[in-house]
Amino acid sequence: MDIVNIINLAGGLGLFLFGMRYMSDGINQVAGTSLKRLLEKLTNNRFKGFLLGLLVTTIIQSSSATTVMLMGFLNAGIMTLLQASAVILGAHIGTTITAVLIAIDVSAIAPICIFIGIVMIMFCKKSTKRNIGQIILGFGILFFGLKYMSGDSAMGVLKTSAAFKSFIMKANNPLVGLLVGGLMCAILQSSSASIGVLQALALQGLMPMNFAIYLIIGVNVGSAMPLLLSSIGAKTNAKRAAFIYFIFDVVGMLIFTPLAILTPYTSFLTNLSANGSVQVASGHIIFKVVTAIILLPFVKYIVKLSETVIKRKEHDSDFRFLYIDPLHVGNTTSSVAQVSSEIVRMAGIVRENLELSIQAFNNGTLEHAHLIRENEEKINWLNSNISDFAITLTAQPLSPHSSEYVGKLFHVLIDLERIGDHAMNILERTERTIEDNLAFSEYGMADVRKIYDVVIKIYDLSIDAFFKEDLTASQKTEVQGLIKETQDMITKALDDHVVRLRKGICHTAQGVIFTKLLQDLDRTGDHSYNIAKLAKKDTELISQL
Structure with missing residues (x-):
């Protein structure tokens, strides 16, 4: 040979x-x-x-x-x-x-x-x-x-090779x-x-x-x-x-x-x-x-x-992927699924921070302040590292559906990170309230609780619709109705707050915090609605991603 x-x-x-x-x-x-x-x-x-x-x-x-x-x-x-x-x-x-x-x-x-x-x-x-x-x-x-x-x-030449034969x-x-x-x-x-x-x-x-x-x-x-x-x-x-x-x-x-x-x-x-x-x-x-x-x-x-x-590894740090394996980007279908699961995890941490920060404001306590800050670090870490992994994924050959889905995931990451920032804002406003020994009226606190209940419902509906990749007509109508309800409630809460200011029930210092906190809830609802809109296939929207 x-x-x-x-x-x-x-x-x-x-x-x-x-x-x-x-x-x-x-x-x-x-x-x-x-x-x-x-x-x-x-x-x-x-x-x-x-x-x-x-x-x-x-x-x-x-x-x-x-x-x-x-x-x-x-x-x-x-x-x-x-x-x-x-x-x-x-x-x-x-x-x-x-x-x-x-x-x-x-x-x-x-x-x-x-x-x-x-x-x-x-x-x-x-x-x-x-x-x-x-x-x-x-x-x-x-x-x-x-x-x-x-x-x-x-x-075929091996047929003539005496040594091989x-x-x-x-x-x-x-x-x-x-x-x-x-x-x-x-x-x-x-x-x-x-x-x-x-x-x-x-x-x-x-x-x-x-x-x-x-x-x-x-x-x-x-x-x-x-x-x-x-x-x-x-x-x-x-x-x-x-x-x-x-x-x-x-x-x-x-x-x-x-x-x-x-x-x-x-x-x-x-x-x-x-x-x-x-x-x-x-x-x-x-x-x-x-x-x-x-x-x-x-x-x-x-x-x-x-x-x-093969024993399960014990990890010292929570700043790690639970689902994504950065060393293996071989199969793009499973890699996209890993990214999706990791973002679901991130969405859960964001929701926990929203819940804890509102509880802190309602109860006037900083019992969970350390956990909220630790969660915010996780959210930022996940946002940065999931984005980096997703970028490497886009360099691989992706099916049209996977390419579209990964494009949407980048936008979801941005909205989740901003919602996490608003949860941190609420914690910081609570800290200032406690530090300055400020008190809010029973009416104002009730307004915050009611508005939050609607906003967290928008958040849950939006996350669920996106990861099921389906926003039905009834769900879209429901989310839009909740957004309108939130805006109406915030407008009324601000008007009522002005009335209380005139009557001397509330004061300017509390008013600034109260107004900004309502803005945080309003923006949380908006970012959640952005996620919901991505659940539905939209040719015009996808072309912009």
Whole structure:
């Protein structure tokens, strides 16, 4: 095998890997949001989760990509580890679709797919159609690369290599096969690609099943390496998901290695078909299916094992992300979900500060002043760091829906941070009231309580509508009515306050604080309404974001 053959082999392998990645990215652009919603709705049952994992991975052709997506959803709090584990089992089977397609040899249509994909990418105006073109182009490149890699100018030349033929015909050491298979997958970072290489060799008659079976087992164990590496520095549940993926493959190795050594399992595979590629695909599929079926009833215990082995971290500081994993921005769908969950957390802290600051004013006490200030620091930290992460996210290829949603999230962050500032203003006005020993009339205090009750209702309705991505006509009418009610109540409260000033019931010093506090509540309602308006899709609004 000379340098030209090596270059041809490397080029074909490069096209194969690029085509697989390019197609997977296109599928995520087209179906990423839908897959997220499916994962949210159908993972409450482990059998449904198993089938969903099979379906999703059959579509995107990568169990690692599915598991990375799940790791992101775990970080975002969308699903539990038990739910994710069943999906991972299904993903193990779904990833075999590439081997099936290679085995039935659809490479003849690769040039047509490449042509159609390029035409769609170059001439279609709608992004969805361009993304579909990307999927078709990636599919074509994948199989064009496979055909080139297995051709006479690349792997085919190994037929004339006496040294290679001598090695491959004598190779039957299980340990060597496991190590070579695992190393191959660790280098290529894809079990589908590694099995594809074995199938390409088998097409040339250079991969006897008595050795290939151990390579297949090794490849499957090695497929966990990219996930284990990506989980370094990740959050606890993400590490556990990678560990569970590894456990599944190790159990498969413990089942099939003795089976291949002690039984006529290899002969069974060779009797299925005379086509070496089909034999390799069959061995890969059986490994995945049998392991998944055996382990599915024991998912709960595997999760407990992962929780025992990987302990939850104890953190000293609250100034950290609970859902976002800054080290992993690989799957944009799960990353957007993480950002959303982190902003929900921020919205909860903002609401707590509003509640505590009004309580402090109503009760004339600074009991929770320290907590309010600590919360304000968290709000500012989250605003800054979520924004930074979201900016890195916008540099990734996003679907139109995700791009629109991330644009809205920036505006929500701004409004939440300003509402937090108004809560701090209320605390500071309370501190001045206590420091100057000022007292407010019973009527004024009652007005503040009534106005706050309406404002916090606006806030809750707005946050709920935005994160459900739906502001119904009745909700919009309700929020608008509450905004009008707030403005009318504030106008009346100010008028009544002027009357009390004239009667000497209230005084100027209290009046300044009272007026500014009402302004804080008014602005809180306005910022909340801004969030509510973003819940509804609005072409004109989105174009301004």
